Amino acid sequence: MCDGGVVKILVVEDDPAIAESLAVGLGRHGFEAEVVHDGTSALHQADGCDLVLLDLGLPDLDGSEVCRRLRERSNTPIIVLSARSNELDRVVLLDTGADDYVVKPFGLRELIARIRAVIRRSGTGVPDHRLDLGPLVVDLRSHEVSVDGTPIEVTPKEFDLLAHLASNPGAALNRRSILEEVWDVNWYGSPKTLDVHVASLRRKLGHPEWIQAVRGVGFKLVVDATAGPADEPDGA
Ligand code: CA
Numbered sequence: 001m002c003d004g005g006v007v008k009i010l011v012v013e014d015d016p017a018i019a020e021s022l023a024v025g026l027g028r029h030g031f032e033a034e035v036v037h038d039g040t041s042a043l044h045q046a047d048g049c050d051l052v053l054l055d056l057g058l059p060d061l062d063g064s065e066v067c068r069r070l071r072e073r074s075n076t077p078i079i080v081l082s083a084r085s086n087e088l089d090r091v092v093l094l095d096t097g098a099d100d101y102v103v104k105p106f107g108l109r110e111l112i113a114r115i116r117a118v119i120r121r122s123g124t125g126v127p128d129h130r131l132d133l134g135p136l137v138v139d140l141r142s143h144e145v146s147v148d149g150t151p152i153e154v155t156p157k158e159f160d161l162l163a164h165l166a167s168n169p170g171a172a173l174n175r176r177s178i179l180e181e182v183w184d185v186n187w188y189g190s191p192k193t194l195d196v197h198v199a200s201l202r203r204k205l206g207h208p209e210w211i212q213a214v215r216g217v218g219f220k221l222v223v224d225a226t227a228g229p230a231d232e233p234d235g236a
Contacts, residue, residue: 007119008032010049012042012066013081014059022053025108031115039066046070051119053111054098056082064096071097077122079114081106131166133223136210138166145205152204157182161197165211165221175218194219 009026013019014037023033034049036042039061046052052070056063067078080098093101099118102111131138137146143159145152154162160182165173179194198219202208210223 006032007050010052011035013055029112042066052078054080067098068096077118136223138163158201169221172214172217172220
């Protein structure tokens with residue numbers, strides 16, 4: 001969903017001035033905004049987006065109808081922008097599948113906070129929950145690991161170790177700090193435990209070269225994003 005960790009927001013707003021200022025404001029906060037001015041275009045453009053900001057008063061379709069149709073086919077979060085503020089509208093809207101509702105006029109700061117909250121709740125397209133290193137994806141929320149789209153079973157400790165390495169791709173992490181981070185500060189077990197877990201992860205990921213030993217330091221994760229799928233195990 002999220003190319004390069006940028007959250008892409010579809011702004012559906014027929015008022016060009018509001019649409020433009022929203023796009024600029026979203027851009028300033030690190031979001032990528034795409035603007036459409038009517039409901040039909042919204043239905044065409046929504047699929048590639050991580051979140052939809054949807055004005056209710058559109059020239060062709062009613063915003064609540066757009067909302068309902070979008071919800072029928074995807075879980076992409078929808079925040080409705082509306083001048084209608086009474087409680088009934090709110091209930092009706094949330095019924096059509098909107099995730100939240102912002103009443104016009106609103107401040108950009110409030111809108112950004114709502115967007116962040118909805119994205120956090122939805123668990124979709126959230127860069128800080130999903131470490132995407134090309135062929136290797138580590139999902140910090142679901143604790144799932146995949147290589148080339150294939151789920152990999154790892155133990156909880158292996159997951160913590162991989163998540164730590166994947167949070168600092170390319171960085172040489174020293175053994176002491178890895179042990180403290182992944183096991184815990186008061187952990188006095190054998191340092192060999194780390195090597196055992198590294199060996200196991202290398203085997204499970206099918207790319208032993210991704211977790212590199214750094215002499216005199218510890219380990220670093222280097223995922224070659226251009227590499228193809230792993231070779232078949234040679235069975236030897
Ligand atoms: Ca409007």
